[in-house]
Amino acid sequence: MAATASGRQAWRQLLRNTPRGPAPKQQQYRSAFSRQISSTTTQASSRRAVPQSQSPSAFLRQQPLAQRSYSSGSQGKNTPPRSNSNQVKFWPFLIVIALGSGGYMLLVNRRKEMPPTTTTPAFSPTDVTVLFVLGGPGAGKGTQCARLVRDYHFTHLSAGDLLRAEQDRPGSQYGQLIRDCIKDGAIVPLEVTVALLENAMRDAITSSGTKKFLIDGFPRKMDQALKFEEVVCPAKLVLFYDCPEAEMEKRLLERGKTSGRADDNADSIRKRFRTFIETSMPVVDHYEKEDRVVKVDSTSTPDEVYAATQEKLKKALGDKL
Numbered sequence: 096m097a098a099t100a101s102g103r104q105a106w107r108q109l110l111r112n113t114p115r116g117p118a119p120k121q122q123q124y125r126s127a128f129s130r131q132i133s134s135t136t137t138q139a140s141s142r143r144a145v146p147q148s149q150s151p152s153a154f155l156r157q158q159p160l161a162q163r164s165y166s167s168g169s170q171g172k173n174t175p176p177r178s179n180s181n182q183v184k185f186w187p188f189l190i191v192i193a194l195g196s197g198g199y200m201l202l203v204n205r206r207k208e209m210p211p212t213t214t215t216p217a218f219s220p221t222d223v224t225v226l227f228v229l230g231g232p233g234a235g236k237g238t239q240c241a242r243l244v245r246d247y248h249f250t251h252l253s254a255g256d257l258l259r260a261e262q263d264r265p266g267s268q269y270g271q272l273i274r275d276c277i278k279d280g281a282i283v284p285l286e287v288t289v290a291l292l293e294n295a296m297r298d299a300i301t302s303s304g305t306k307k308f309l310i311d312g313f314p315r316k317m318d319q320a321l322k323f324e325e326v327v328c329p330a331k332l333v334l335f336y337d338c339p340e341a342e343m344e345k346r347l348l349e350r351g352k353t354s355g356r357a358d359d360n361a362d363s364i365r366k367r368f369r370t371f372i373e374t375s376m377p378v379v380d381h382y383e384k385e386d387r388v389v390k391v392d393s394t395s396t397p398d399e400v401y402a403a404t405q406e407k408l409k410k411a412l413g414d415k416l
């Protein structure tokens with residue numbers, strides 16, 4: 096709950112800090128917050144039916160008893176028979192119920208005829224090519240991305256790098272949250288990461304006109320995948336580097352000698368592996384079912400892995416590579 100709340104905060108703050116014009120979907124997030132606020136206000140005002148100066152029980156005591164009775168009950172032997180004018184009339188209630196049900200059915204039927212509401216992504220997949228690059232920690236994603244940038248002019252955006260930059264940005268209110276998540280190998284709330292990626296993509300398109308992106312180490316969780324494709328840009332495919340855990344651990348411990356990364360240590364590596372298996376592999380499985388995964392074994396040398404990457408990407412992308 097706390098992570099979700101801070102995520103919503105994060106999304107709003109990041110967008111507020113961003114001079115770029117808000118896109119329609121971002122307005123939808125705002126209206127969700129407004130709805131929450133207005134529903135609280137409505138509840139508060141309905142509670143004021145009891146005058147504020149009185150306790151609810153004092154208020155009830157002032158009401159005539161006849162009005163407080165909720166059941167007709169059986170009349171006692173000595174109770175004089177009620178006159179017709181005192182009897183409750185049911186037909187007005189029946190009319191109200193019938194009219195209400197009719198109106199409701201009309202609304203339901205009209206809604207069925209309406210087209211479903213859809214969000215338009217910020218970037219069109221016919222214009223912009225997005226490849227997600229996934230694989231376990233240390234599988235070699237960054238190493239292979241550098242080569243693809245060199246040879247095919249992709250723009251490389253590493254979600255981890257963007258989060259580390261936000262963590263270190265003076266004045267960022269998400270610094271501590273990001274630091275804690277990274278150390279524990281946990282996933283930062285999606286609103287933060289998706290906003291960082293969207294901003295970085297927009298900046299790159301504006302400054303260099305680039306149209307080809309490698310989104311490295313993202314999406315690591317199903318909700319991120321769905322939200323990114325809905326509001327930013329549908330991905331063309333997932334480039335997945337497959338590597339055994341023992342090999343990845345060896346690489347990360349070696350990298351940890353010089354990387355200065357807070358998560359290149361045995362304890363964090365163990366947590367990152369767990370998150371990868373439990374949370375990130377379902378994302379790969381999801382895209383595999385959609386036939387959008389290009390899988391490359393990354394156990395061999397960087398050159399061999401790159402040769403396999405080129406061959407498979409050429410087949411999958413053709414002139415989009």
Ligand SMILES: Nc1ncnc2c1ncn2[C@@H]1O[C@H](COP(=O)(O)OP(=O)(O)OP(=O)(O)O)[C@@H](O)[C@H]1O
Nearest residue numbers: 231232233234235236237238346350395396397400
């Ligand atoms: N095929 C390979 N064989 C041996 N070492 C490799 C290979 N590919 C990358 N490495 C080394 O392993 C370490 C991790 O590589 P890299 O940073 O590319 O992985 P990553 O998947 O991006 O990791 P992370 O998810 O932690 O960012 C680096 O020190 C890199 O030099």
Ligand SMILES: O=c1ccn([C@@H]2O[C@H](COP(=O)(O)O)[C@@H](O)[C@H]2O)c(=O)[nH]1
Nearest residue numbers: 254255276277280281282283288312313
């Ligand atoms: O989408 C993402 C990507 C990354 N994280 C966090 O960052 C670290 C490091 O990521 P690398 O790709 O290895 O640089 C990762 O363990 C997560 O804690 C994230 O939360 N969401």
